[in-house]
Structure formats: C-alpha cells, structure tokens
Amino acid sequence: MKFATILQYLNKNPATIIKYFDVRLFVRDNKKWILFVSVCVLIQLYTIVIFPIQSNKYQFNEKTDQKLLDGCRYVYIDMGTNIGIQIRKLYEPQLYANAPVLPLFKEIFGNYSNEVCSVGFEANPLHDSYLKEFQTYCLKRGWRVKIFTSTAVSIKDGNVTFHTEPGNEQNNQWGASLVARPNTANITVPSIDVLSWLKSTVLDRKLSPGFLPPRIMMKSDIEGHDSMVLANLILSGLYCSIDLIYGEHLSPQFQDSVSLFQQYSESCKTKLISMDDESYHTARFSFIIQNSTY
Incomplete structure (x- = not known):
C-alpha cells in the first residue's frame, strides 16, 4: 500500500487511529488535527517497521562508495x-x-x-x-x-x-x-x-x-x-x-x-x-x- 493511499485511508477513517492509539480529538470534525495525527502515526510506523527493513538492504558491493560494513550493528x-x-x-x-x-x-x-x-x-x-x-x-x-x-x-x-x-x-x-x-x-x-x-x-x-x-x-x-x-x-x-x-x-x-x-x-x-x-x-x-x- 502506497504512502498516499494509507494517508487517504486514515484521513477518512479517524476511528482507526482512535481505536489503536487512544487519541482524544479536541474537535471531532477538525480535519487538520486528524491529518496531523495521521502523519505522526505514519512517521512512527516508518521508523519502527519500514526503516529497519530498508537498513537490511545493505549489500557487500565493492563497486559503490558504501563501506563494506555500513549498516552492520x-x-x-x-x-x-x-x-x-x-x-x-x-x-x-x-x-x-x-x-x-x-x-x-x-x-x-x-x-x-x-x-x-x-x-x-x-x-x-x-x-x-x-x-x-x-x-x-x-x-x-x-x-x-x-x-x-x-x-x-x-x-x-x-x-x-x-x-x-x-x-x-x-x-x-x-x-x-x-x-x-x-x-x-x-x-x-x-x-x-x-x-x-x-x-x-x-x-x-x-x-x-x-x-x-x-x-x-x-x-x-x-x-x-x-x-x-x-x-x-x-x-x-x-x-x-x-x-x-x-x-x-x-x-x-x-x-x-x-x-x-x-x-x-x-x-x-x-x-x-x-x-x-x-x-x-x-x-x-x-x-x-x-x-x-x-
């Protein structure tokens, strides 16, 4: 699912955010607030799930500027x-x-x-x-x-x-x-x-x-x-x-x-x-x- 698709879904379904993250909206119909929370959730998901997966894509490739052990903890x-x-x-x-x-x-x-x-x-x-x-x-x-x-x-x-x-x-x-x-x-x-x-x-x-x-x-x-x-x-x-x-x-x-x-x-x-x-x-x-x- 693409980023824009996820964002659109969360914008139309704020209850999803409320259910899983216990967010209390100050103004229920405030779309800007919903959009803000949606972006925060996506950033958190990217940090926890997507970015670590991408970090494992480092390969031993001596033809690039990447050092041999970059990405290795x-x-x-x-x-x-x-x-x-x-x-x-x-x-x-x-x-x-x-x-x-x-x-x-x-x-x-x-x-x-x-x-x-x-x-x-x-x-x-x-x-x-x-x-x-x-x-x-x-x-x-x-x-x-x-x-x-x-x-x-x-x-x-x-x-x-x-x-x-x-x-x-x-x-x-x-x-x-x-x-x-x-x-x-x-x-x-x-x-x-x-x-x-x-x-x-x-x-x-x-x-x-x-x-x-x-x-x-x-x-x-x-x-x-x-x-x-x-x-x-x-x-x-x-x-x-x-x-x-x-x-x-x-x-x-x-x-x-x-x-x-x-x-x-x-x-x-x-x-x-x-x-x-x-x-x-x-x-x-x-x-x-x-x-x-x-």
Whole structure:
C-alpha cells in the first residue's frame, strides 16, 4: 500500500487511529488535527517497521562508495577462517551441537545472529574455491558474509611467505602457517594491514538504526602472527573497541600481560579468551537453500 493511499485511508477513517492509539480529538470534525495525527502515526510506523527493513538492504558491493560494513550493528571477524566453519557455526548452530564457541556467540550477539555481519580472512589458496562457494551460499541466505581469500592477516600491506601443508588435505591443512615447519611448501600471498582495515572498515562504519549497543567479536588463529597483531591492536588503541577476542595461539605470558594492562584501565572491557574450537573441523555440510541444494 502506497504512502498516499494509507494517508487517504486514515484521513477518512479517524476511528482507526482512535481505536489503536487512544487519541482524544479536541474537535471531532477538525480535519487538520486528524491529518496531523495521521502523519505522526505514519512517521512512527516508518521508523519502527519500514526503516529497519530498508537498513537490511545493505549489500557487500565493492563497486559503490558504501563501506563494506555500513549498516552492520554486530560484526564478527574471523582471522584464519580455514574453510569458514566458525562463521557457519554462528548462523547455523543447530549443525554444530555443543561446539565450544556457541556460548561466546550467544554472549556477544544474543538472539541476533542472523543480523551479524561476518568477515573472514584465509591465507591458504587451497580453500579459495570452497570459501567462495560458502560466501555465495551465505549471501543467498541473507547473511552478510565477506571472505578475503588468499589473504594473510598482518600489520602491514604487502606480501608474505605462507607455508602450506601438502598431504594433510583430510584436515584442511590445519597446520598451514606463517611459520616455517618441516614438510611444508612455501608460497607467496598478499597480506593486509588489519589495523588500518579495522579502523576504516569496522570502527568507522555506519550503524543500522536501533537502540542496542554495537558489538564486535574476533577470532585470532593466524599462526605465527597472533601475538604481534594483538599487541599492535593494544598499542594502536584499537584493542578495547572489540568486545571479545578468542584464539588458540595465546601464550600465558601474553595473557598475563594483557590482564595486567587492563587492571590499570577503567574503560577497557575487552574479554580475551584462550580457546581452540576445532570441533567439526572436517565437516562440510551441504549448502541447502529452500529445499534445494545449492
């Protein structure tokens, strides 16, 4: 129903307004007053119903001036996403019963997981094809997901040496790393300055309408660069903008240092949790959309 049609209906049927909004007209036949109340009601309906729906129309489109995460109140950043399983746990927790990360998602995002915008980074080109398929599936389901494939997380833009793990495809080469190890193969991949990216894309994003506080959650599984990246997040002043960070490669010394740092801060409430959720790490559930296999 068009705006003009609704306005015309309410103007001819003031009883509708009185019934649902308990409006007491000072002069029953005062059409200007009725029109005024009608406009107020329509503005309220637009604010509560229509505008939030329109805010969900933001899409990941790099060809526009819109920033990647504009319109996102809730953001999940998956550094070292492998084949995107942690991201999928966020949107389809029913597939991953008892996964350790699920309570953390609930703590940060509550019941709004479908409204979370997720960004993943993965350096291993082995996963490019699957991750692109997964991203397409998520977008078709209405979940805003962007995955930077063949991209290593670092503190500067450039190129880095990445060590793949040939022969361990059954575990999705989960031992691939930025640190040299025996029986690995060396390749060169681009790296991203995640500090600059976090500031310009995440912290400076335009929020969707709403009264609930924005939330940011991050996973750090960038073997060999975790402590370096997180330390620079602290020194740059960006660390405390993130509500919760969890990861596997966090030494006790690093965790103790962060804890000491936060003891002297009244404002930094960031939670740092050492956790390695490798549950379902080989699971590749079908991409199903509305009773059809994608």
